[in-house]
Amino acid sequence: MIHMSDELSERQQKILKLIVQEYVQTGRAVGSKALIDRYKLGVSPATVRNDMGILEDQAFLQHPHTSAGRVPTDSGYRYYVENLLGNPRVPxxxxxxxxxxxxxxxxxxxxxxxxxxxxxxxxxxxxxxxxxPRSIQETVRHFELISLRDHLILLILVTQSGTVHESFLHIDDPVDQETLSATSRQLNDEIRDMRHTEIQLQASRHESFSALVLEQIAALMQRTEQESTAxxxxxxxxxxxxxxxxxxxxxxxxxxxxxxxxxxxxxxxxxxxxxxxxxxxxxxxxxxxxxxxxxxxxxxxxxxxxxxxxxxxxxxxxxxxxxxxxxxxxxxxxxxxxxxxxxxxxxxx
Amino acid sequence: MIHMSDELSERQQKILKLIVQEYVQTGRAVGSKALIDRYKLGVSPATVRNDMGILEDQAFLQHPHTSAGRVPTDSGYRYYVENLLGNPRVPxxxxxxxxxxxxxxxxxxxxxxxxxxxxxxxxxxxxxxxxxPRSIQETVRHFELISLRDHLILLILVTQSGTVHESFLHIDDPVDQETLSATSRQLNDEIRDMRHTEIQLQASRHESFSALVLEQIAALMQRTEQESTAxxxxxxxxxxxxxxxxxxxxxxxxxxxxxxxxxxxxxxxxxxxxxxxxxxxxxxxxxxxxxxxxxxxxxxxxxxxxxxxxxxxxxxxxxxxxxxxxxxxxxxxxxxxxxxxxxxxxxxx
DNA sequence: GTTAGCACTCTCGCATGATGAGTGCTAATC
DNA sequence: GATTAGCACTCATCATGCGAGAGTGCTAAC
The missing domain is CATH 3.30.450.40 (GAF domain)
Known part of the structure; x- marks a missing residue:
C-alpha cells in the first residue's frame, strides 16, 4: 500500500493513538523507548522513532525540546478525536x-x-x-401578585420554560390581596404566551396599577432574557x-x-x-x-x-x-x- | 513612666502598628532600616531594633529566619486590631x-x-x-399552585423571610387550574404562619390531594431549612x-x-x-x-x-x-x- | 523497510559561592 | 538610663557549573 504524504499508515495511527493516551495519562512527553516498554508493538524503538518523525512532519506531534519525548499537538488531538476514537460509550x-x-x-x-x-x-x-434550559424567546405562563406589606408586593412569574422569576414591586397606594388576585386573574388571561415586547405594548393599553404590573413583568422578562445568555x-x-x-x-x-x-x-x-x-x-x-x-x-x-x-x-x-x-x-x-x-x-x- | 513587662510603650505601639501596616502592604518582612527609611521616627535603627526585640519577646513579632526582618504574629495582628486600630470608618x-x-x-x-x-x-x-437572610424558623406566608401539564403542578412557596421556593408536584389524576386555585385559597388561610412541623401535622387532617400538597410544602420547608444553614x-x-x-x-x-x-x-x-x-x-x-x-x-x-x-x-x-x-x-x-x-x-x- | 549502534542535545537536580539585607551585641554617647 | 554607632555574624536568594539521564537523529548493516 502506497502512502500519500498526508496519510498515516496503520502503525503510525496506532503510535499516535498510544502517544495521546500515554501522554494524557502520565502528563510527560512520551519517548520511543517508553512506548515500547509499556505496549508490545513488535517493532524496535528505532522504527517507532522513524514513525514519530513522520508524525512530527505532519504536525501531529511536537518536541518540547530536542531531547525530550513527543507530545501531541492540537492537530494531533484533533486527528485522535476524529479518526482514532471511534464512538466511545459510557461503560x-x-x-x-x-x-x-x-x-x-x-x-x-x-x-x-x-x-x-x-x-x-x-x-x-x-x-x-x-x-x-431556557427558551430563546420566553413567553408568560403564569404570574402571581402577593401582598407583603402595605406598599410592597411580591411578583412571581412563571415562564414557558417553567422557570420561576421573582421581583418586588413598590407602590404608593396600598392595594389589598383581594384586588391583587382579581387583577392578576384578569391580566393572566390577557398576556398568556406573550413575549416581553408584546406585554410592553399591552401595558400601554392599561392604566395605573395594571400598567405598572405589566411593565414590571415585561422588564423582568427582558432582564432575565439578557442574563440567561450569560x-x-x-x-x-x-x-x-x-x-x-x-x-x-x-x-x-x-x-x-x-x-x-x-x-x-x-x-x-x-x-x-x-x-x-x-x-x-x-x-x-x-x-x-x-x-x-x-x-x-x-x-x-x-x-x-x-x-x-x-x-x-x-x-x-x-x-x-x-x-x-x-x-x-x-x-x-x-x-x-x-x-x-x-x-x-x-x-x- | 515605668513599663510593666507586658505593656508596650507608646513608641513600641507605634512601631508595631507600622510593621503591621508595612507588612500588610508589601508582603515582605520588615527590617529596622526599612522602617526608618519610609517613616521618619526620629530615632536610630538600633533603637527600633531594641524595641522590635521586646515586641518579639512579647510574641507580637517573629523572625522568619535569623536574618530577615520582622513579621507580625497572630497575636500581633490581634493587638493591632484591638488596640491600635481605633474605630476605622469607610471614607x-x-x-x-x-x-x-x-x-x-x-x-x-x-x-x-x-x-x-x-x-x-x-x-x-x-x-x-x-x-x-433567613429566618431561624421559617413560616409560611403564601403559596400558589400552578398547573403546568395534566400530571404536573408547580408549587411556589413564599416564606416569612420573603424567600421564594419552588417545587414540582407529580400527580396521578389531573386537576384543573380552577380546583388548584380553590384548594390553595383555602389551605393558604389554614397554614399561614405555620412552621413545617405544624404543617406536617395539618397534612394528616386532610385527605388525598390537599394532604399531598401540604406534605410537599412541609418537605420543601424542611429541605430549605437544612440547606439554608449551609x-x-x-x-x-x-x-x-x-x-x-x-x-x-x-x-x-x-x-x-x-x-x-x-x-x-x-x-x-x-x-x-x-x-x-x-x-x-x-x-x-x-x-x-x-x-x-x-x-x-x-x-x-x-x-x-x-x-x-x-x-x-x-x-x-x-x-x-x-x-x-x-x-x-x-x-x-x-x-x-x-x-x-x-x-x-x-x-x- | 527495519534495526543496532553511537554521538549528540538538552533538561533536571544538586552543590558551590557571592551578595546583601538584617540582626544582636558591645561600648560609647546624650 | 535610654539611645546610638560600629561590627561581626547569619542566612535566604540567585547565578553558575557540573554530572546524570532520557531521548533523539543519523548511518550503516540486516
Missing amino acids: MSEQIRIRHQFSQVEMQVAASMKLAAAVLAEASGNIALISP ELHSEGLERALRQPEFSHGGVAQQLLEVLRGGALLSVLLPQVRQKDDLRIFIGSENVSDELQSYGVIIARYGATNEVTGLLGILGPTRMPYDRSISTVRYVSHLLSDLLRQVHADEPEQ | MSEQIRIRHQFSQVEMQVAASMKLAAAVLAEASGNIALISP ELHSEGLERALRQPEFSHGGVAQQLLEVLRGGALLSVLLPQVRQKDDLRIFIGSENVSDELQSYGVIIARYGATNEVTGLLGILGPTRMPYDRSISTVRYVSHLLSDLLRQVHADEPEQ
Missing part, C-alpha cells in the same frame, strides 16, 4: 450508577442540573460547565486544580478568569446551536487567546429545539477526550429526557 | 459611591446581595462571603488569587476547599450569633486547621433578630484589617437597612 456499569443517581432527584430541575455537573466533573476530572455555572474546580497542569501558580487564577470571563460565552457557546449538537474545541482552534491551552466539549440539550441549555467539560488540552465526550453525550441525553417530562406538552417523536 | 467618598450603587438595585434582595459581595471583595482585595456564597476569588500569598501552586486549591468545605460553616459562623455582632478570627485563633493561615471577618446583618444573614471577608492573615473591618461593618448596616424596608412589618426602634 454500562457507569450508566447504571448515573441513572440511579438521577432517579433520586426525580423531577427537580435545579437539583438535576447540579447532579449533571457533578457527574461530568467526576467523570472527566475536569471542570463541568452547565447552563440552565448564565454558565461551573463545577469541579477544586478537583481540576489538583492536576499538574493547573497546580502551577497563577494558572488557577487564569482559569477562573476564563470561567468568569466572556470568551466561553461569547465565542464558543453560540457555535453550538442545535439540540444534540456536540462540539469539540481544542487549544488553538479556539479563536480566543484565553482558551489557547484548554480543550472544551460542549453539547446542547433540551426537551425541544425551543427550550435548551448547554452542558460540557472544560479542561487542559491534555484531557481524557474519550471519557469526556461519551459522558457529555450521555448526560446530555439524560437531561433532555428529564426535561421532556417536565416541559414538553407532548413527547417528542 | 466618605467611598460611602457615597457604595450607597449610589445600592440605590441602583433598589429593592431586589438577590441583586443587593451580589452587590454587597462585590463591594466587600473590591474593598479588601480578598474573598467576600455572604449568606442570604448556604454561603463567595465572590472575588480571581482577584484574591492575584495576591502573592495565593499565587503559589496548590494554595488556590486549598482555598477552594476551605470555601466549599465545612470548617467555615460549622465552626466560625455559628459563633456570630447576634445581629450587628462583628467577629474577627485571626490565623491560629481558628480552631480548625484548615483556617490556620487565614483571617476572617464576619458580621451578622438583618432586619430583625429573626431574619438574618451573614457577610464578611476571608483573606490571608496578612490582610488589610482596617479597610476590611470598616467595609464589613458599613455594608452590613446597609443591607440591614434594605431588609428592614422589605421584611419588617414595622421599622425598628
Whole structure:
C-alpha cells in the first residue's frame, strides 16, 4: 500500500493513538523507548522513532525540546478525536450508577442540573460547565401578585420554560390581596404566551396599577432574557486544580478568569446551536487567546429545539477526550429526557 | 513612666502598628532600616531594633529566619486590631459611591446581595462571603399552585423571610387550574404562619390531594431549612488569587476547599450569633486547621433578630484589617437597612 | 523497510559561592 | 538610663557549573 504524504499508515495511527493516551495519562512527553516498554508493538524503538518523525512532519506531534519525548499537538488531538476514537460509550456499569443517581432527584430541575455537573466533573476530572434550559424567546405562563406589606408586593412569574422569576414591586397606594388576585386573574388571561415586547405594548393599553404590573413583568422578562445568555455555572474546580497542569501558580487564577470571563460565552457557546449538537474545541482552534491551552466539549440539550441549555467539560488540552465526550453525550441525553417530562406538552417523536 | 513587662510603650505601639501596616502592604518582612527609611521616627535603627526585640519577646513579632526582618504574629495582628486600630470608618467618598450603587438595585434582595459581595471583595482585595437572610424558623406566608401539564403542578412557596421556593408536584389524576386555585385559597388561610412541623401535622387532617400538597410544602420547608444553614456564597476569588500569598501552586486549591468545605460553616459562623455582632478570627485563633493561615471577618446583618444573614471577608492573615473591618461593618448596616424596608412589618426602634 | 549502534542535545537536580539585607551585641554617647 | 554607632555574624536568594539521564537523529548493516 502506497502512502500519500498526508496519510498515516496503520502503525503510525496506532503510535499516535498510544502517544495521546500515554501522554494524557502520565502528563510527560512520551519517548520511543517508553512506548515500547509499556505496549508490545513488535517493532524496535528505532522504527517507532522513524514513525514519530513522520508524525512530527505532519504536525501531529511536537518536541518540547530536542531531547525530550513527543507530545501531541492540537492537530494531533484533533486527528485522535476524529479518526482514532471511534464512538466511545459510557461503560454500562457507569450508566447504571448515573441513572440511579438521577432517579433520586426525580423531577427537580435545579437539583438535576447540579447532579449533571457533578457527574461530568467526576467523570472527566475536569471542570463541568452547565447552563440552565431556557427558551430563546420566553413567553408568560403564569404570574402571581402577593401582598407583603402595605406598599410592597411580591411578583412571581412563571415562564414557558417553567422557570420561576421573582421581583418586588413598590407602590404608593396600598392595594389589598383581594384586588391583587382579581387583577392578576384578569391580566393572566390577557398576556398568556406573550413575549416581553408584546406585554410592553399591552401595558400601554392599561392604566395605573395594571400598567405598572405589566411593565414590571415585561422588564423582568427582558432582564432575565439578557442574563440567561450569560448564565454558565461551573463545577469541579477544586478537583481540576489538583492536576499538574493547573497546580502551577497563577494558572488557577487564569482559569477562573476564563470561567468568569466572556470568551466561553461569547465565542464558543453560540457555535453550538442545535439540540444534540456536540462540539469539540481544542487549544488553538479556539479563536480566543484565553482558551489557547484548554480543550472544551460542549453539547446542547433540551426537551425541544425551543427550550435548551448547554452542558460540557472544560479542561487542559491534555484531557481524557474519550471519557469526556461519551459522558457529555450521555448526560446530555439524560437531561433532555428529564426535561421532556417536565416541559414538553407532548413527547417528542 | 515605668513599663510593666507586658505593656508596650507608646513608641513600641507605634512601631508595631507600622510593621503591621508595612507588612500588610508589601508582603515582605520588615527590617529596622526599612522602617526608618519610609517613616521618619526620629530615632536610630538600633533603637527600633531594641524595641522590635521586646515586641518579639512579647510574641507580637517573629523572625522568619535569623536574618530577615520582622513579621507580625497572630497575636500581633490581634493587638493591632484591638488596640491600635481605633474605630476605622469607610471614607466618605467611598460611602457615597457604595450607597449610589445600592440605590441602583433598589429593592431586589438577590441583586443587593451580589452587590454587597462585590463591594466587600473590591474593598479588601480578598474573598467576600455572604449568606442570604433567613429566618431561624421559617413560616409560611403564601403559596400558589400552578398547573403546568395534566400530571404536573408547580408549587411556589413564599416564606416569612420573603424567600421564594419552588417545587414540582407529580400527580396521578389531573386537576384543573380552577380546583388548584380553590384548594390553595383555602389551605393558604389554614397554614399561614405555620412552621413545617405544624404543617406536617395539618397534612394528616386532610385527605388525598390537599394532604399531598401540604406534605410537599412541609418537605420543601424542611429541605430549605437544612440547606439554608449551609448556604454561603463567595465572590472575588480571581482577584484574591492575584495576591502573592495565593499565587503559589496548590494554595488556590486549598482555598477552594476551605470555601466549599465545612470548617467555615460549622465552626466560625455559628459563633456570630447576634445581629450587628462583628467577629474577627485571626490565623491560629481558628480552631480548625484548615483556617490556620487565614483571617476572617464576619458580621451578622438583618432586619430583625429573626431574619438574618451573614457577610464578611476571608483573606490571608496578612490582610488589610482596617479597610476590611470598616467595609464589613458599613455594608452590613446597609443591607440591614434594605431588609428592614422589605421584611419588617414595622421599622425598628 | 527495519534495526543496532553511537554521538549528540538538552533538561533536571544538586552543590558551590557571592551578595546583601538584617540582626544582636558591645561600648560609647546624650 | 535610654539611645546610638560600629561590627561581626547569619542566612535566604540567585547565578553558575557540573554530572546524570532520557531521548533523539543519523548511518550503516540486516
